[in-house]
Amino acid sequence: MVTSKTGRNRGNPETDTEAGTDAQADAPAATLALPANGDTLVAMSPVPLHSQIREILRARILDGSYAPHSQMPSESQMMASFGVSRITIRQALGDLQKEGLIFKVVGKGSFVAKPKAFQNLSRLQGFGEAMAPAGYETFSQLLSARSVPASDTVAGQLRCTPGEQVFEIQRLRYLNREPISVDVSYFPQSLGERLAKEDLARRDIFVILENDFGHPLTHADVQIEAILADELLARQLRITEGSPLLRIERLTYAHDGYREQPIDFEYLYYRGDAFQYRLRIDRT
Numbered sequence: 001m002v003t004s005k006t007g008r009n010r011g012n013p014e015t016d017t018e019a020g021t022d023a024q025a026d027a028p029a030a031t032l033a034l035p036a037n038g039d040t041l042v043a044m045s046p047v048p049l050h051s052q053i054r055e056i057l058r059a060r061i062l063d064g065s066y067a068p069h070s071q072m073p074s075e076s077q078m079m080a081s082f083g084v085s086r087i088t089i090r091q092a093l094g095d096l097q098k099e100g101l102i103f104k105v106v107g108k109g110s111f112v113a114k115p116k117a118f119q120n121l122s123r124l125q126g127f128g129e130a131m132a133p134a135g136y137e138t139f140s141q142l143l144s145a146r147s148v149p150a151s152d153t154v155a156g157q158l159r160c161t162p163g164e165q166v167f168e169i170q171r172l173r174y175l176n177r178e179p180i181s182v183d184v185s186y187f188p189q190s191l192g193e194r195l196a197k198e199d200l201a202r203r204d205i206f207v208i209l210e211n212d213f214g215h216p217l218t219h220a221d222v223q224i225e226a227i228l229a230d231e232l233l234a235r236q237l238r239i240t241e242g243s244p245l246l247r248i249e250r251l252t253y254a255h256d257g258y259r260e261q262p263i264d265f266e267y268l269y270y271r272g273d274a275f276q277y278r279l280r281i282d283r284t
Helices: 049-062 076-082 086-098 127-134 152-158 189-195 205-212 231-237
Strands: 004-007 015-017 102-105 109-112 117-120 138-149 165-175 179-187 218-227 244-255 261-271 273-278
Touching: 015 189, 049 076, 049 086, 049 152, 076 086, 086 102, 086 109, 117 127, 127 138, 127 205, 138 189, 152 165, 152 179, 152 261, 165 189, 179 189, 179 231, 189 205, 205 261, 218 261, 231 261, 244 273
Parallel strands: 117 273
Antiparallel strands: 004 218, 015 273, 102 109, 138 165, 165 179, 179 261, 218 244, 244 261
């Protein structure tokens, strides 16, 4: 489990935190061919040959020449195309696999992984806020909005009495029209009732809290762990039961003019095959 404190305005990410691997395609796609006039390797370059090949293959993956879940050229094809040994090709493919750009299927070869969306963990942002600059389309499906008695955990986080009424909002979040996460959020009763009247399908709750309700958010305490999807989460996220998920527990604070107060406690369940958090860690 990873625990972190996230501020509303922080720096840029460099390190990934993720769970899971890409699932095997039901049937392998047609093998991709290497261009006849493939990129030329520089034999006398200080950059190792496997690194040059890795960069060539990475560029083809990122520019869409090799589509997600398409099968990569075989090792023999790449050996012939680049004029190098098998071990050099395997070093390049191993690097790409470590980066999450490809995945291997025993007996079938290497396949292009589906690109993962990512969010900067060192900045406190709503889902839409984080995804919009990268050009992603986002929206939410409201699953439920109701008053519930606070569990011991929720009461401890929101500083209320166990059994006291709090407001629960459950949403299914979509990224480019695919389900990406299930968010279960708890608010003080009166605040949650106000939020339930807003357009939660198109707007981030963080934006509503700050811009509409006048609650400046300050920071959040975050815990991350890897779990397996149960039957309900698997059905909502359109994945197989037992698939890896990132489970984020986040407690967000706002300043009420006098002091910081917890305002939003939530559990976020992200698909491990499609999403990652990134975090920069400085050595002090």
